[in-house]
Amino acid sequence: MAPSGPRSIKRGCQRALYWIPVLFIALIVAWSYYAYVLQLCIVVYLLAYHVIFFMFVWAYWQTIFTKPMNPLKEFELSHSDKELLEREDRGESQQEILRRIAKDLPIYTRTNSGAIRFCDRCQLLKPDRCHHCSVCDKCILKMDHHCPWVNNCVGFSNYKFFMLFLAYSLLYCLFITATDLKYFIKFWTKGLPDTQAKFHILFLFFSASMFSVSLASLFIYHCWLVCKNRSTLEAVRAPVFRHGPDKNGFSLGFTKNFLQVFGDEAKYWPVPIFSSLGDGCSFPTCLVNLDPEQPSSPAGSTEGRQFPSKPLRESQSRLLTSTPSWSESEGARDKDKKGASNPVMTVENEA
Numbered sequence: 489m490a491p492s493g494p495r496s497i498k499r500g501c502q503r504a505l506y507w508i509p510v511l512f513i514a515l516i517v518a519w520s521y522y523a524y525v526l527q528l529c530i531v532v533y534l535l536a537y538h539v540i541f542f543m544f545v546w547a548y549w550q551t552i553f554t555k556p557m558n559p560l561k562e563f564e565l566s567h568s569d570k571e572l573l574e575r576e577d578r579g580e581s582q583q584e585i586l587r588r589i590a591k592d593l594p595i596y597t598r599t600n601s602g603a604i605r606f607c608d609r610c611q612l613l614k615p616d617r618c619h620h621c622s623v624c625d626k627c628i629l630k631m632d633h634h635c636p637w638v639n640n641c642v643g644f645s646n647y648k649f650f651m652l653f654l655a656y657s658l659l660y661c662l663f664i665t666a667t668d669l670k671y672f673i674k675f676w677t678k679g680l681p682d683t684q685a686k687f688h689i690l691f692l693f694f695s696a697s698m699f700s701v702s703l704a705s706l707f708i709y710h711c712w713l714v715c716k717n718r719s720t721l722e723a724v725r726a727p728v729f730r731h732g733p734d735k736n737g738f739s740l741g742f743t744k745n746f747l748q749v750f751g752d753e754a755k756y757w758p759v760p761i762f763s764s765l766g767d768g769c770s771f772p773t774c775l776v777n778l779d780p781e782q783p784s785s786p787a788g789s790t791e792g793r794q795f796p797s798k799p800l801r802e803s804q805s806r807l808l809t810s811t812p813s814w815s816e817s818e819g820a821r822d823k824d825k826k827g828a829s830n831p832v833m834t835v836e837n838e839a
């Protein structure tokens with residue numbers, strides 16, 4: 489076994505290397521600001537430029553520094569369950585243990601072979617749409633992908649920020665390209681004075697137009713994913729339910745798919761503030777034939793069921809976990825059924 493010292497140094501060096509793409513983008517953005525504001529200096533456009541620039545940087549910052557959300561403790565194995573699982577050698581016996589644990593959880597997706605999705609590294613049952621990131625070495629709720637350009641996992645907690653980052657960065661590049669075009673033409677027609685600024689104008693136009701093409705394709709693709717309520721991983725490999733793979737299993741129609749990512753308050757849609765609906769552990773589904781072994785839960789909602797709504801301030805502070813979770817709500821319902829003659833204080837079911 490290698491000593492922990494060299495291993496920790498290696499991990500530290502890897503983490504430092506992961507920041508190189510982010511540093512590259514930061515330098516490009518800083519240079520573009522210098523070239524546009526100080527060299528090109530088109531006064532009439534500066535107000536609009538700074539508004540777009542501010543929103544772009546804000547969204548980028550939120551995408552980078554918003555921590556990915558991990559599964560709740562209810563999905564982790566207890567100490568006794570871990571010991572029981574380790575003692576079993578046969579895969580079928582282990583699956584029986586996992587099925588028993590999963591029976592009380594809102595889990596509807598399976599592996600390709602129909603087994604319960606279990607993470608060996610995190611020692612937990614994976615919630616629907618949750619995947620293990622090999623870079624972060626954690627299970628990420630509604631994981632979309634690990635993005636090297638933000639050095640972060642894009643998932644439930646920051647997918648809205650990532651979408652706004654793509655939108656504002658594309659708008660930023662298109663704005664620079666459009667306002668710099670006539671000066672770019674003057675450069676080739678010898679209409680610009682022979683100063684240092686003309687080279688900034690030339691490279692500013694080239695870089696902005698090239699980034700516009702790549703950003704446009706990426707933004708359009710993710711808009712399509714939002715409309716279909718799929719993650720990048722789900723677009724590559726459809727989630728597997730009891731009846732088999734279903735790429736549209738989580739799609740509820742365009743409007744509800746959009747609201748699930750951006751929230752139900754339109755005033756927060758263009759702002760990089762968390763407003764997504766849900767808790768990241770369970771999701772409404774359009775499927776009719778759900779797993780009969782699973783309890784009725786928020787994940788098995790129908791077309792008429794509403795998304796769980798939370799005040800924005802609570803969403804910002806703890807990403808929808810400051811109020812009773814689905815497990816507490818289920819427990820309250822069970823108590824109501826068993827002890828109707830002995831009223832107890834009920835917990836509001838938000839799912």
